[in-house]
Amino acid sequence: MLAESVLHNRLPDALAGVDLPFLGAKTQGKVRDIYRHGDRLVLVTTDRLSAFDRILGLVPYKGQVLTQLAAWWFAETQDIIGNHLLDVPDPNVTIARICEPLPVEVVVRGYITGVTSTALWYQYSLGNRTIYGIDFPDGLRKNDALPEPIITPTTKARDGGHDERITSAEVVASGLVAASVWAQVCEAAIAVFKRGQELARRAGLILVDTKYEFGIAPDGSVVLIDEMHTPDSSRFWIADTFAERRAAGSEPDNFDKEFIRLYYAAHGYRGEGDPFPMPPELAVQAAARYIRTYEMLTGRTFAPGDYPADLRIENNLRRWLASTTP
Ligand SMILES: Nc1ncnc2c1ncn2[C@@H]1O[C@H](COP(=O)(O)OP(=O)(O)OP(=O)(O)O)[C@@H](O)[C@H]1O
Ligand SMILES: [Mg+2]
Incomplete structure (x- = not known):
C-alpha cells in the first residue's frame, strides 16, 4: 500500500485527461x-472523480485502479x-469491442440502503412499499439485507440530466429493450452480482449494490x-464490523465513494448548485481507499504506473496502434 505522503506528492500529476489526436476525435464521459479505432473502443480512464453528476476533482491512481480492477472482475465473471x-495495453487503458449500449443502467441491490432520492431506503422511509415495481414488506430497517438481490433499472440520462427510475415492465413495454434481451440481462446481472458478493466476501467486503451497463x-x-464492481459503480461495506455496528445502531463502515458524499453533506453541500472543489486531504483519502479496495478484492499489491501518466499512455497507445489493424 502506497504511503499517504506519496499519494499527496502525486496530487499535482493526477490525470485530468488525455489528448491523443493520432487516435482521431475524442469524446468525453x-x-x-x-x-x-475501427471496431475498437479505446477507453482511457482518467483520475477524475465524479459525484452528484459532477466532477469534484482528481484522485491520483484512480484511473489505474478502475481499469485494472474492472479487468480483474471481467476475467472472474x-x-x-x-x-x-x-x-x-496500459494501466489506464481498456481496448474494448464497440457495442451498442442498452439505454438503461442495470442497478442491482442486495441491501436496502442509501440516502439519495433514487435510493431504496429513501423511498421506503417515505412509506412507499412498492418501489421500482417491486413489493417490499413492512418492518425493514435501514441496511437490512434483502432476501434476494433485486434489479432496479434507471434510464440513462443524456446531457447532464439525472437518471430516472423505471420498472422492469416499463423497460420492455416502452420498447427501450426487447423482452428476450431484457430477460438475458436480468439473469446475467443477478448471477454476476452473486459472484461479486461471493468474491467480495472472501476479501472481507460486502458488495452492497452496483450498476452494470450492458450492450x-x-x-x-x-x-x-x-466497467464493473469498482468503487465508482458499487457500494462496498467492511464485512468484519457489519454485525457489530448494526447491533450498536451505527452505519456500516463504507469502503466506496459514499464517504465523499458524506463529507460534502457534512460541509453543507447536498447536490444543489456548484460543489466546492475536493480538498487535497480528501483526494488523498480517496486515493488510499481506491487502492486498498483493489488490493483487498484482487489479493494483489497495487503496482503504481509511472507518473505523470499522460506520456506513458501516449507511448503505449502508439505501440498498440502500430501492432493492430483496424
Ligand atoms: N464497449 C462499449 N461500447 C460502446 N460504448 C461503451 C462501451 N463501454 C463503455 N461505453 C460507454 O462509454 C462511456 C464511458 O465513459 P464514462 O464512464 O466517463 O461515462 P459516464 O460519464 O459514466 O457516462 P456519460 O458521459 O455517457 O453519461 C459511457 O457512456 C459508456 O456507456
Ligand atoms: Mg461511467
Missing part, C-alpha cells in the same frame, strides 16, 4: 476519454457472461460493457 474487454456486441450477443 465524466470519467473516461474515449476514442474509436466471463464464465457467466461475455464482456467487451479485449486488451489492457449488444457486433456478433449480436448481450455483453457487459463499461
Whole structure:
C-alpha cells in the first residue's frame, strides 16, 4: 500500500485527461476519454472523480485502479457472461469491442440502503412499499439485507440530466429493450452480482449494490460493457464490523465513494448548485481507499504506473496502434 505522503506528492500529476489526436476525435464521459479505432473502443480512464453528476476533482491512481480492477472482475465473471474487454495495453487503458449500449443502467441491490432520492431506503422511509415495481414488506430497517438481490433499472440520462427510475415492465413495454434481451440481462446481472458478493466476501467486503451497463456486441450477443464492481459503480461495506455496528445502531463502515458524499453533506453541500472543489486531504483519502479496495478484492499489491501518466499512455497507445489493424 502506497504511503499517504506519496499519494499527496502525486496530487499535482493526477490525470485530468488525455489528448491523443493520432487516435482521431475524442469524446468525453465524466470519467473516461474515449476514442474509436475501427471496431475498437479505446477507453482511457482518467483520475477524475465524479459525484452528484459532477466532477469534484482528481484522485491520483484512480484511473489505474478502475481499469485494472474492472479487468480483474471481467476475467472472474466471463464464465457467466461475455464482456467487451479485449486488451489492457496500459494501466489506464481498456481496448474494448464497440457495442451498442442498452439505454438503461442495470442497478442491482442486495441491501436496502442509501440516502439519495433514487435510493431504496429513501423511498421506503417515505412509506412507499412498492418501489421500482417491486413489493417490499413492512418492518425493514435501514441496511437490512434483502432476501434476494433485486434489479432496479434507471434510464440513462443524456446531457447532464439525472437518471430516472423505471420498472422492469416499463423497460420492455416502452420498447427501450426487447423482452428476450431484457430477460438475458436480468439473469446475467443477478448471477454476476452473486459472484461479486461471493468474491467480495472472501476479501472481507460486502458488495452492497452496483450498476452494470450492458450492450449488444457486433456478433449480436448481450455483453457487459463499461466497467464493473469498482468503487465508482458499487457500494462496498467492511464485512468484519457489519454485525457489530448494526447491533450498536451505527452505519456500516463504507469502503466506496459514499464517504465523499458524506463529507460534502457534512460541509453543507447536498447536490444543489456548484460543489466546492475536493480538498487535497480528501483526494488523498480517496486515493488510499481506491487502492486498498483493489488490493483487498484482487489479493494483489497495487503496482503504481509511472507518473505523470499522460506520456506513458501516449507511448503505449502508439505501440498498440502500430501492432493492430483496424
Ligand atoms: N464497449 C462499449 N461500447 C460502446 N460504448 C461503451 C462501451 N463501454 C463503455 N461505453 C460507454 O462509454 C462511456 C464511458 O465513459 P464514462 O464512464 O466517463 O461515462 P459516464 O460519464 O459514466 O457516462 P456519460 O458521459 O455517457 O453519461 C459511457 O457512456 C459508456 O456507456
Ligand atoms: Mg461511467
